[in-house]
Amino acid sequence: MAHIEVRDVSLIYDTPSGTVPGVKDVSFSIEPSEFLCIVGPSGCGKSTLLNMLAGFLHPAQGEIRIGGKPITGHGTDRGVVFQDFAQLFPWRTALGNVAFGLEMKGIGKIEREEIAREQLRLVKLEKFTQSYPHHLSGGMQQRVAIARALAYNPSVLLMDEPFAALDALTRDDMQRLLADVWRETRKTVIYVTHNVAEAVYLADRVIVMTPHPGTVKVDIKITLPRPRDPLSVEFLDYQKQLLQHLGQHTAANGKSHV
Ligand SMILES: Nc1ncnc2c1ncn2[C@@H]1O[C@H](COP(=O)(O)OP(=O)(O)OP(=O)(O)O)[C@@H](O)[C@H]1O
Ligand SMILES: [Mg+2]
Incomplete structure (x- = not known):
């Protein structure tokens, strides 16, 4: 099907x-x-x-x-990523942004931070977990948005x-990174x-x-x-x-x- x-x-x-x-x-x-x-x-x-x-x-x-x-x-x-850099919460760190949806779902702090760290590793931002969006480049912010969209483990990425x-x-770097993320996660995109x-x-x-x-x-x-x-x-x-x-x-x- x-x-x-x-x-x-x-x-x-x-x-x-x-x-x-x-x-x-x-x-x-x-x-x-x-x-x-x-x-x-x-x-x-x-x-x-x-x-x-x-x-x-x-x-x-x-x-x-x-x-x-x-x-x-x-x-x-379904996880969604838009063009706009402003899709992240400026008052939350990269980790806080990725963990946000999991927090809303009632997942405990230790577990949600573990999941968020894993997603940030997937987009090669493990060294920037504590950075706020305005301290990250546009490409890094979009990587946080991808990690956030993947945090729920959706089957579809839009x-x-x-x-x-x-x-x-x-953009070329990001395309290569996305191709790697897709190979690793096998989401429908x-x-x-x-x-x-x-x-x-x-x-x-x-x-x-x-x-x-x-x-x-x-x-x-x-x-x-x-x-x-x-x-x-x-x-x-x-x-x-x-x-x-x-x-x-x-x-x-x-x-x-x-
Ligand atoms: N909120 C809205 N209210 C009224 N018309 C809209 C609205 N959003 C989009 N449209 C119209 O619907 C059509 C499709 O818009 P859409 O934004 O989906 O196009 P798109 O292919 O994504 O364009 P782009 O490549 O510029 O992003 C356009 O003619 C647009 O003017
Ligand atoms: Mg459009």
Whole structure:
């Protein structure tokens, strides 16, 4: 059975000036431990889709099932990481941020700190457990956010352009780190990005969405062995293929953005 099933999902936003479609008739499924990237033009509905998967928004039509059960709201079976560095609590240390959800769940101090330390080790921040967010770089803050999302041991990790605000070198490091975290944890990952090179580097499959109101245009399997070489001919071919589907006919150069 597929881990996640998205069936004919549409969402409409109600605004003071009328209704605005978010996404239209989106369908796809994801197998357990699969890494799926979603790319598409700005405003096509990628964040809308991710927010529905997280249970923060509800489809107007269609259904999303996780492990065979319809989503009814947010649950600890899904961890979420956003682009915004401000997603961390500034008054809590890295350890305090990662332990927060576990504290809310009533897990005792010793156990929750042990779990939080383990998650921070996974994202290579074991030396920064006592640092506050404003003392950490953007990349480190995003690593804390990943550790926090993993602390509940969710089966699904939902990520909305988590590295988009980072400089190119840090982003490359973070992509390598995420590939390692995924190999170690085997979570099912849904990852939204504007960057086709990032999608080819990380994903088992890439869904390209149409412009607003977005639906699935094409679903492409990336069969390259890992770790992937962004300079290989095959890697650049995949990039080119994705850019063509996005209607961007520029030559793929490893840094192409939508
Ligand atoms: N809260 C909202 N109220 C009304 N319309 C919204 C709201 N959020 C998003 N929309 C509209 O829904 C559509 C999809 O937005 P969404 O943020 O999901 O796109 P996106 O693909 O994530 O874009 P980006 O790549 O720029 O992040 C857009 O046309 C947007 O204007
Ligand atoms: Mg978005």
